[in-house]
Amino acid sequence: MTRVLVVEDERALLRALAMNLTARGYDVTEAETGTRALTAAAAQEHDVILLDLGLPDLSGLEVIKAVRAYASTPIVVLSARTATAEKVAALDLGADDFVTKPFSIDELLARLRAATRRGGSAAETSEVVLVGTTSVDLAAKTVTAADGSAVHLTPTEWQLLETLLRHPSKLITGRALLTQLRGTPDHTDPSYLRIYIAQLRKKLEPEPGRPRHLITEPGMGYRFQP
Amino acid sequence: MTRVLVVEDERALLRALAMNLTARGYDVTEAETGTRALTAAAAQEHDVILLDLGLPDLSGLEVIKAVRAYASTPIVVLSARTATAEKVAALDLGADDFVTKPFSIDELLARLRAATRRGGSAAETSEVVLVGTTSVDLAAKTVTAADGSAVHLTPTEWQLLETLLRHPSKLITGRALLTQLRGTPDHTDPSYLRIYIAQLRKKLEPEPGRPRHLITEPGMGYRFQP
DNA sequence: GGATTGCGTGAGGAATCCGTGAGGACGCCC
């Protein structure tokens, strides 16, 4: 069940939103002020936050900034204003989408769905990926082997493994992996990449010599096979 | 929020585009040269790239090729030229759409929306094409046979199959395929091409001796029949 | 009907790419 935090000072609209979302199967938390929104956001992890910009105590922009300081929860902003400056500011601070009043409930639901889909649905969907018998938690950054022992990965290994695991069974060019690792598209030495692939295989594959999940496509790149 | 990378050497036009797109809720990254475009593209993942073909340092086509080497970001090309040859070259290199100057801002926005919608907002995009009973995913670079088993293709086979599949039921000259494979228009040995067509038929067609989808037009070239 | 042209298939050497080991450079903690 998707948990949504609704922040709206206008009481009638808040109740209407809560009822609609609850009826649609959402787990709704209500907040009437900015401070209550922050305490609610801190108390429980949500999958998406629906935030009205016009709040009595705090500016909606401040709420966005405060939430973004410790979480990457998707935020859908709700505003009556049409000023693009505010819209841009909200989006720049890390908001994910923008709905202008008046809005249809269908449009709002669509945007909520889009936001949760994009956001990966917090930790609830458990970003645990199974690589054979070892489990990888992308959110917690932990790897546990089949016998329960912890496996240690270096930062570079993590970055490499994460990009591979986030695109299951999709081929990723060696060049793409290198640019992701280094930030620059130049210096494309493939030998550098091979070593870290080898490291990952040593730590994750049952038979590093005969990989079954971290597969290399000769001349093309690498692929994670679930 | 849609992230768009705008590549345009004419400064006034670049600013005008950036302002318009920002006002529309896009997250805009600006680049005035081809090299800056490549570094910007490598630094951050974008949902769509708006690219002017007339750049001072690099050819726009080179930018397309460089980006396509490691990412499948949708590319909308912007050009003052009406030459269809350049248009075809850009689209063959992996551009998604083409807007000719002068253009209306509304048309440009519509095409950007279309490109991002098609691209699935930088998320997984599976471009699945059915070749008889086997399915080909051009984005993931995977081929699965009718019985679900995976089929392995070499880089050259992929490049050949991709150009054929991207122009369904359209005849492509052997010469065009060869130049696409090798990069140079010289050395057009047709026997070299036949081998890879044969390989593809072996791996994709139910009866390689009697091809039904990878059809040869004697004296002209090849054609993919869906 | 004969000759020519173009296509399909097989085999094999050359070139490229990948896996692996060893080892130095750098930053960090004790």
Next chain:
DNA sequence: GGGCGTCCTCACGGATTCCTCACGCAATCC
């Protein structure tokens, strides 16, 4: 300063892929 962990480069054996050559066959042209 010493030890440790990580990053990054280089070199070499092995596997995969590329590309050429040669030959049989079908269709077309004269």
